[in-house]
Amino acid sequence: MAAPSRDFTAPTLQLLTPDGELRPTPEAEAYLPLVEALSDETLEQFYRDMLISRRVDVTGANLQRQGQLALWVPSHGQEAAQVGSGRASRPQDHIFPSYREHVVGMIRGLDPVKIMNLLRGVTLGGWDPAENGNFHLYTLVLASQTLHATGYAMGLQFDGDTATGDPDTDAAVLVYFGDGSTSQGDASEALVFASSYRTPQVFFVQNNQWAISVPVSRQSRSPISLRGGGFGMPGIRIDGNDVLVSYAVTRQALEEARAGDGPSFIEAVTYRMGAHTTADDPTKYRTDDEVEYWRQRDPITRYRAWLEARGASAAFFEEAEAEATDVAADVRARLLDATAPPRSAIFEHVYSEPHPLVEAQAAWLEAYENSFEGEGQ
Numbered sequence: 001m002a003a004p005s006r007d008f009t010a011p012t013l014q015l016l017t018p019d020g021e022l023r024p025t026p027e028a029e030a031y032l033p034l035v036e037a038l039s040d041e042t043l044e045q046f047y048r049d050m051l052i053s054r055r056v057d058v059t060g061a062n063l064q065r066q067g068q069l070a071l072w073v074p075s076h077g078q079e080a081a082q083v084g085s086g087r088a089s090r091p092q093d094h095i096f097p098s099y100r101e102h103v104v105g106m107i108r109g110l111d112p113v114k115i116m117n118l119l120r121g122v123t124l125g126g127w128d129p130a131e132n133g134n135f136h137l138y139t140l141v142l143a144s145q146t147l148h149a150t151g152y153a154m155g156l157q158f159d160g161d162t163a164t165g166d167p168d169t170d171a172a173v174l175v176y177f178g179d180g181s182t183s184q185g186d187a188s189e190a191l192v193f194a195s196s197y198r199t200p201q202v203f204f205v206q207n208n209q210w211a212i213s214v215p216v217s218r219q220s221r222s223p224i225s226l227r228g229g230g231f232g233m234p235g236i237r238i239d240g241n242d243v244l245v246s247y248a249v250t251r252q253a254l255e256e257a258r259a260g261d262g263p264s265f266i267e268a269v270t271y272r273m274g275a276h277t278t279a280d281d282p283t284k285y286r287t288d289d290e291v292e293y294w295r296q297r298d299p300i301t302r303y304r305a306w307l308e309a310r311g312a313s314a315a316f317f318e319e320a321e322a323e324a325t326d327v328a329a330d331v332r333a334r335l336l337d338a339t340a341p342p343r344s345a346i347f348e349h350v351y352s353e354p355h356p357l358v359e360a361q362a363a364w365l366e367a368y369e370n371s372f373e374g375e376g377q
Helices: 026-036 040-065 079-088 102-107 112-120 144-158 185-197 226-230 243-258 288-295 299-310 314-336 343-347 356-370
Strands: 094-096 173-178 201-207 235-239 264-269
Touching: 026 243, 040 079, 040 102, 040 112, 040 243, 040 299, 040 314, 079 102, 079 173, 079 201, 079 243, 079 264, 079 299, 094 144, 102 112, 112 314, 144 173, 144 185, 144 201, 173 243, 185 201, 201 243, 226 235, 226 264, 235 243, 243 264, 243 299, 343 356
Parallel strands: 094 173, 173 201, 201 264, 235 264
Antiparallel strands: none
C-alpha cells in the first residue's frame, strides 16, 4: 500500500507583485473587480493609512526607548494586511484585535493616544468600543479574543442583527490573531463553535513568521490556511504585503458572513520587521538575510510603485508624508501630557451597578491611603 501524501500546499493569492505590478495570480483574478470598483480617493487612502501607521509605530518605539511607555508592540511590515482588511469592514461590524492592530483601530476612529495610554499604564482598559467604531479592547492573553469574537458573532445571530438581507445593517465580526495564537487551544475552540453555529465571522491570521522567537515552521508543517477546511470553513492564503488582495479577500469574506454563509479563515503571509515587542531582541533568533528578503517586499514601497504607475502625483505623496509626520508629532505631544487616573478608577467599571463588596474595597483603600498622612514630614 502506498503511503498517504504528505505534500500539503496552498496557493498564495496576490494582486500586486513585490515590484508593484498589477498581475493577479490565477486564484486571485476573481477578486480583481472588487479593486476595480474602488475610487482613486479610496486607493490613495490606503497609502495614507499605511504611511501614518508606520510613522506612529516609529514614534511608539522611540517613546518606549525614552522611558515614556512601558512597552510598545511594533507593526512595521504588517501595514498592508491591516489596512486592507480594516478598510474592508463596514461601520456596523465588530473588530476584535490582538495587540498589534494599531492602524485598524485608527481606521475605525480610535485615537492612537488611547493605545499608547494603555501601554504607558495610565488607563485600565483603553477605550469604550461603542464609542470607537466597535473596535474592541486589546487582548494580551493570546487567542482569547477569538472566543470573545465568536461569542459576539453568535450573539449577532441570536439578536437578528445579521443575515437579514440588508447590507446597510447586517453585521459581521472580524477577529485578528497571529500565527503563534493558532497553537492555543482557545483558537481551536473558537473555530469549532464558529463552524458549528455558522457565525457571521472572519478569522484573520497575520502570519508574521515568528511567535516571539519560535518560527512558524515549528508550529505548522503545512500552510495555516488549511486549518480552515479542517474546521469546516473556507481557508484562504493571501500575500499579506499586498494591500489590494488583503482588502478584496476580506471584503468578500465579510459580505458572505453577513449574508449568512458562515465564517471564513484568512491567512495573511507577512513579516514582522521589528521586534515582537520592545522587550524582545530579534537579532538573537533570526538572520540579517531573512530580514533583507522581506525588506525588499515592503508593503508601502510596493503600493507606492503601483500608485505612481497609475499616475498619482508627486504632490499627493508629499501631502501624505506631511500628514503622517503631523499625526505622529501630535500623538507624541499628547502622550507626553497624559496623566495617571485617580486610584478610584479601578473600582468604577467592575460591575454595571453599585456593589457593596466593591464599595467596601474602595473605602478600605481610601482609609489605608489616609493612614499615611503626615508621615515623612
